[in-house]
Amino acid sequence: MSRLPLAVATLPFLASCHPPAPEPAPTEQLAAPGIFHFYPQAAAVDATVMLLGNDFSAMPANNVVKFGSGEAKAYYVRKSSYFDTLKVKVPGNATNGPLTLSIYGKTATAVRPFFLTTGRWTRKADFNLVGRGSVYGTGFYLGGKVYTVVPGNNELWAYDPLQNAWSRKAPHPVGPLTLTTHVGELVSFVLGNAAYVGVSVSSPPSDQFRFYRYDPATDQWSTPSSAPYVRSRSSAVFGFGTKGYLIDTGPMDGQKVMEYDPQLGFWRRIGTFPGPARTLSTFFVLNGKAYVGGGSTGTSSDLLLDFWEFSPLTNSWARKADLPLSTERANGFSAGGRGYLMTESRQCFVYNPQADTWARESDFIGSFIPSPSNISSPDKGYLVWGWDAINSNYPNFWEFSPR
Known part of the structure; x- marks a missing residue:
């Protein structure tokens, strides 16, 4: 039976030992995000929730909103000189709890909690x-x-x-x-x-x-x-x-x-x-x-x-x-x-x-x-x-x- 050269056989193992490549640096220059208000405060799964605040990412998927223990990415963002707006759907694994927004590793928490409902x-x-x-x-x-x-x-x-x-x-x-x-x-x-x-x-x-x-x-x-x-x-x-x-x-x-x-x-x-x-x-x-x-x-x-x-x-x-x-x-x-x-x-x-x-x-x-x-x-x-x-x-x- 022919054998692969040792150097070739160990390549997958050596590759697995290297740490993953770091995420690319953000192209946006943003301060830590802030949440002024979100509505509705109580909503069912798949309902749209709107957040108002500052320093949201212009790319919707970069805005990760957590509803208690469940999270979802925004599907709409509007930037303005007064305040930023984003819209996100309540995910299926949402629970009662804090509402947070994370962008590039920086997180903001709303003053009011989120309530998961059915109506x-x-x-x-x-x-x-x-x-x-x-x-x-x-x-x-x-x-x-x-x-x-x-x-x-x-x-x-x-x-x-x-x-x-x-x-x-x-x-x-x-x-x-x-x-x-x-x-x-x-x-x-x-x-x-x-x-x-x-x-x-x-x-x-x-x-x-x-x-x-x-x-x-x-x-x-x-x-x-x-x-x-x-x-x-x-x-x-x-x-x-x-x-x-x-x-x-x-x-x-x-x-x-x-x-x-x-x-x-x-x-x-x-x-x-x-x-x-x-x-x-x-x-x-x-x-x-x-x-x-x-x-x-x-x-x-x-x-x-x-x-x-x-x-x-x-x-x-x-x-x-x-x-x-x-x-x-x-x-x-x-x-x-x-x-x-x-x-x-x-x-x-x-x-x-x-x-x-x-x-x-x-x-x-x-x-x-x-x-x-x-x-x-x-x-x-x-x-x-x-x-x-x-x-x-x-x-x-x-x-x-x-x-």
């Missing part, structure tokens, strides 16, 4: 709202469709999730709705196959909160009843079983709990909200119970944390785990057996009724929408447009999927 926000078909905002609208889910009553022109629109399209329906019988003729915003609840939409009127007869019944099968409205006036921005209105309920948390109307029986055609008082009087509280309905909390006792410095559960079956209240932060004007909705709260800063939290606990959920990724209509369905949550005090309309429509 996803998706923008859906918008519709034109120019000239239609005058008071705060309302919405409801019925028969597999999302409905919203748009004030100003008292229009009713229906959204079909399967078609991702809106269609116009019979207009609300009271209108146009303006702040000079109506007080507060619209409210609504669903009983069986019909929706009840209420509006508080300031013109005679005053002190009335009138409800109108909408039948989607016939696309027609009727007037079944009226209810004592309440400030609707301080109230929770919902349907359960065969009856409707209105929970007034405001300081001007006795913090009453009202029940509506469509067979009898009138409202009656059945109790009192046990917490302190407040305005701008948050509520959602979950598993046949209403949850109410937060708000303000008068000023932004008097924000509340308390959170309450109301059971229509027993006409009873129970104090639950406080909200994760004091807030007013927060948006509440339910989906997939959980309750959700979204603050004006676009932070989102999820409530587990079995464990009576709060946790972070995927932050809202759209532009801030003032006073949107929050609509709950069995497996999705929706934010429908918005309106502010200077008559600016926000036609955005977003869908939230819990998992």
Whole structure:
């Protein structure tokens, strides 16, 4: 058997003994990177996170972002004289923990931690709202469709999730709705196959909160009843079983709990909200119970944390785990057996009724929408447009999927 020369045979061994060649020196002259801000702070796998800071590499792949114990490379970078911007996808092995950015061996750590979540926000078909905002609208889910009553022109629109399209329906019988003729915003609840939409009127007869019944099968409205006036921005209105309920948390109307029986055609008082009087509280309905909390006792410095559960079956209240932060004007909705709260800063939290606990959920990724209509369905949550005090309309429509 022929043998290779010793020098040739030992070449692979000798080569393996040499240390690896050093990485090429960076072609960019960068100081240590800095992170000013990143958003969203809570997001699911594959969601896009944006970082703002300084001394990012102009080559996206050189910017390595670590989400807890998982890391990913940026796919987009924009350099400017003011600050740098990069975008990166949350990797599959991300965890809760610090968010860091490493470039050429230099690392920056964000002040806030990153939270890995499961929910996803998706923008859906918008519709034109120019000239239609005058008071705060309302919405409801019925028969597999999302409905919203748009004030100003008292229009009713229906959204079909399967078609991702809106269609116009019979207009609300009271209108146009303006702040000079109506007080507060619209409210609504669903009983069986019909929706009840209420509006508080300031013109005679005053002190009335009138409800109108909408039948989607016939696309027609009727007037079944009226209810004592309440400030609707301080109230929770919902349907359960065969009856409707209105929970007034405001300081001007006795913090009453009202029940509506469509067979009898009138409202009656059945109790009192046990917490302190407040305005701008948050509520959602979950598993046949209403949850109410937060708000303000008068000023932004008097924000509340308390959170309450109301059971229509027993006409009873129970104090639950406080909200994760004091807030007013927060948006509440339910989906997939959980309750959700979204603050004006676009932070989102999820409530587990079995464990009576709060946790972070995927932050809202759209532009801030003032006073949107929050609509709950069995497996999705929706934010429908918005309106502010200077008559600016926000036609955005977003869908939230819990998992």
